[in-house]
Amino acid sequence: MASEKAPIPLGSNFIRAIVEKDIEQGVYHTRKWAGSPGDAAHQSAGQVDQAKIRTRFPPEPNGYLHIGHAKSIFLNFGLARDYAGVCHLRFDDTNPEKESQEYVDSITDAVKWLGFDWHNGREQNLYFASNYFDFMYRSAECLIEHGHAYVDSQTADEMRLNRGSLTEAGKNSPWRDRSVAENLALFRAMRDGQHADGSLVLRAKIDMASANINLRDPAIYRVRRAHHHNTGDKWCIYPMYTFAHPIEDALEQITHSICTLEFEDQRPFYDWLLGRLAEAGLLAQPLPKQYEFARLNLTYVVLSKRKLIQLVEEKHVAGWDDPRLPTLAGARRRGYTAEGFKLFTDRIGVSKADSWIDYSTLEDCMREVLNESAERRIAVLDPIRLVIDNYPVDQVEDCFAPNHPLKPELAKRVVPLSRELWIEREDFMEEPSKGFFRLMPDGMVRLRYGYVVKCTGFEKDATGKVTVVHCEYLPDTKSGTPGADSIKVKGNIHWVSVAHAYECEVRLYDRLFKEAHPGEGDKDFLDDINADSVSVIRAQLEPSLKEVQAESRFQFERHGYFVADKKDSLAGKTVFNRTVTLRDAWQK
RNA sequence: UGGGGAGUCGCCAAGUUGGUUAAGGCACUGGGUUUUGAUCCCAGCAUCCGAAGGUUCGAGUCCUUCCUCCUCAGCCA
Numbered sequence: 001m002a003s004e005k006a007p008i009p010l011g012s013n014f015i016r017a018i019v020e021k022d023i024e025q026g027v028y029h030t031r032k033w034a035g036s037p038g039d040a041a042h043q044s045a046g047q048v049d050q051a052k053i054r055t056r057f058p059p060e061p062n063g064y065l066h067i068g069h070a071k072s073i074f075l076n077f078g079l080a081r082d083y084a085g086v087c088h089l090r091f092d093d094t095n096p097e098k099e100s101q102e103y104v105d106s107i108t109d110a111v112k113w114l115g116f117d118w119h120n121g122r123e124q125n126l127y128f129a130s131n132y133f134d135f136m137y138r139s140a141e142c143l144i145e146h147g148h149a150y151v152d153s154q155t156a157d158e159m160r161l162n163r164g165s166l167t168e169a170g171k172n173s174p175w176r177d178r179s180v181a182e183n184l185a186l187f188r189a190m191r192d193g194q195h196a197d198g199s200l201v202l203r204a205k206i207d208m209a210s211a212n213i214n215l216r217d218p219a220i221y222r223v224r225r226a227h228h229h230n231t232g233d234k235w236c237i238y239p240m241y242t243f244a245h246p247i248e249d250a251l252e253q254i255t256h257s258i259c260t261l262e263f264e265d266q267r268p269f270y271d272w273l274l275g276r277l278a279e280a281g282l283l284a285q286p287l288p289k290q291y292e293f294a295r296l297n298l299t300y301v302v303l304s305k306r307k308l309i310q311l312v313e314e315k316h317v318a319g320w321d322d323p324r325l326p327t328l329a330g331a332r333r334r335g336y337t338a339e340g341f342k343l344f345t346d347r348i349g350v351s352k353a354d355s356w357i358d359y360s361t362l363e364d365c366m367r368e369v370l371n372e373s374a375e376r377r378i379a380v381l382d383p384i385r386l387v388i389d390n391y392p393v394d395q396v397e398d399c400f401a402p403n404h405p406l407k408p409e410l411a412k413r414v415v416p417l418s419r420e421l422w423i424e425r426e427d428f429m430e431e432p433s434k435g436f437f438r439l440m441p442d443g444m445v446r447l448r449y450g451y452v453v454k455c456t457g458f459e460k461d462a463t464g465k466v467t468v469v470h471c472e473y474l475p476d477t478k479s480g481t482p483g484a485d486s487i488k489v490k491g492n493i494h495w496v497s498v499a500h501a502y503e504c505e506v507r508l509y510d511r512l513f514k515e516a517h518p519g520e521g522d523k524d525f526l527d528d529i530n531a532d533s534v535s536v537i538r539a540q541l542e543p544s545l546k547e548v549q550a551e552s553r554f555q556f557e558r559h560g561y562f563v564a565d566k567k568d569s570l571a572g573k574t575v576f577n578r579t580v581t582l583r584d585a586w587q588k
Numbered sequence: 589u590g591g592g593g594a595g596u597c598g599c600c601a602a603g604u605u606g607g608u609u610a611a612g613g614c615a616c617u618g619g620g621u622u623u624u625g626a627u628c629c630c631a632g633c634a635u636c637c638g639a640a641g642g643u644u645c646g647a648g649u650c651c652u653u654c655c656u657c658c659u660c661a662g663c664c665a
Contacts, residue, residue, distance in 0.1 A: 012602060012612095062665085094665080097664095098664080156663055163661055166590055167589060167590045167591095169590095170661085200663090201663050211592090212590095212592070213591075213660055213661050214661095215591095220663095221663085222663040224663080240663075241664070241665045261593070262659060262660080264592055264659075265592055265593090265660050266660090292593085294658090346613090347601095348614095349600060349602085349613090350601095351594090351602095352594060353593095353594055353595070353600090354593095354595090354657070354658055354659095355599080358599060358600095358615090360614090360615085361600080361614065361615085364614070367626090367627095371626080372627095376624080405623095405626095435625090438625090446623060447623095448623060450623095484623080489623090490625090491625090492624070492625090555624085555626085557624050558625085559624090560626095582625095582626050582627090583626065583627090584625070584626080585625060585626085
């Protein structure tokens with residue numbers, strides 16, 4: 001047995017491997033944590049951190065979270081959960097012009113909805129980068145004092161010109177060799193509002209000839225007179241992401257700072273900055289390390305913030321929570337579940353390879369979760385009348401339908417049967433196509449949970465459209481009675497009693513885009529919008545569906561999964577959204 | 589064309605320091621069960637790891653060359 005290889009845990013990936021190795025080697029065994037973010041002095045006065053690792057999910061509050069973020073959330077919070085660590089929710093709010101409280105609120109909602117929590121005992125690990133502005137300012141002065149940063153008076157255009165190109169080295173700024181005293185005075189004047197927006201910028205002093213352009217004296221502080229959602233008008237200079245992010249991680253004692261691939265080139269600066277600040281005694285060791293994974297690419301949707309904002313602002317959709325949007329708020333209204341997203345992220349894995357996940361993979365995950373959890377109900381979406389001519393006019397009888405075929409303990413409910421029923425238009429064919437085994441002239445079919453009926457005729461209106469189908473029922477064949485199987489029929493259709501039906505609004509959603517890669521090439525992605533991405537219908541539902549709680553999810557048998565819309569449903573007037581159809585192997 | 593990454597079955601993705609027949613999931617294809625053309629069950633599904641050379645008793649794992657794709661030149665994140 002000892003010679004057998006250990007089984008590979010499901011969901012094994014390179015980041016888990018790194019974390020496991022770090023824990024095994026005790027890289028963070030002596031790491032301290034004073035109970036809150038802080039500098040070296042603060043943390044060194046604390047205890048050895050009980051959290052084995054600290055990760056963080058650091059969104060910028062400048063938009064709504066989407067499915068791509070779900071991948072990152074499950075990664076970061078999941079790692080913390082699996083390795084006895086904690087994960088911080090941190091708002092990376094260093095650019096006041098784009099950020100707002102609305103986004104902060106929607107983001108916290110979404111993370112909670114996915115089932116995560118940033119509390120660790122009494123510790124509440126919800127942070128804002130803007131709360132570290134004082135320390136960031138101090139760090140900037142520290143860099144200046146050690147000759148690692150300078151104030152540049154070049155214009156943005158000049159800076160760009162002197163940055164060089166991918167193949168050519170950049171040129172030093174004429175202001176690169178200002179004295180420490182002058183830099184300090186200038187930087188303080190920037191802070192004190194004595195310089196116009198854009199007139200001066202603080203730059204790290206590294207190497208204008210570096211092959212890595214991010215090391216060619218990156219800008220780390222800019223003058224920007226803007227009202228900040230958290231700090232108000234206290235500051236007129238704001239740190240850049242490049243500078244702020246590593247510091248945020250270090251102050252929070254993050255061990256594994258996980259981001260997407262496009263930040264790979266940034267890692268050398270991340271390490272450079274933290275190294276300089278740690279050697280100056282400002283930051284506690286061990287320092288956080290950055291790791292990168294491939295972001296999610298999903299077909300048939302757009303996940304870029306710019307495009308999502310455009311869809312919302314130009315009203316191509318009804319808002320950030322439009323059920324067709326890949327935002328988490330939209331997915332929630334669509335009826336997608338947190339469990340489904342968990343399954344999805346487990347299934348797609350984490351690696352550094354660029355990949356495209358087909359949208360159907362997500363839908364499959366939602367189906368899988370919903371199949372297990374959603375109770376069954378009956379709904380006729382495109383009704384035509386079925387009259388059982390040999391059924392007594394005023395008779396009503398109870399039929400019993402299981403609430404969940406896989407869970408008998410959920411019992412059965414009563415659905416009333418009477419002479420006139422609504423059935424699905426597509427369940428009747430005057431001239432059946434090959435393989436069709438539902439209702440057809442002279443054909444027999446079972447009314448699900450009721451009787452076997454034989455079609456005896458049908459009526460059409462002036463346009464040739466079938467309006468009524470006639471049939472006769474076989475009294476001995478009621479489901480659940482001994483004679484039920486006396487006649488075997490292949491077809492089995494659902495129905496709702498006309499006299500008892502609850503008519504209601506149902507929204508059938510489809511993909512927002514008709515192309516797998518919206519806007520691919522030089523097209524405008526808006527041209528790929530699917531004009532039929534939603535159709536609002538009046539459906540006939542079984543009576544038990546009239547009063548249901550918002551966000552209740554059901555499988556409408558033979559159709560798919562539906563959710564009671566949490567926004568537009570009124571008491572006694574539920575509106576349903578189609579989450580996803582059932583798989584349908586029948587090639588029509 | 590400089591730097592940094594990535595290329596393993598249709599789509600994802602494991603593959604420790606090179607060691608026997610290349611995990612797993614999804615999809616797909618057969619077959620079975622089924623009062624949802626759903627679910628479920630069973631079986632099948634890469635002599636091959638971007639390509640070509642090389643090292644080795646032995647290579648997806650090491651070396652060389654080449655190819656393809658992604659990414660970086662914001663006072664965005």
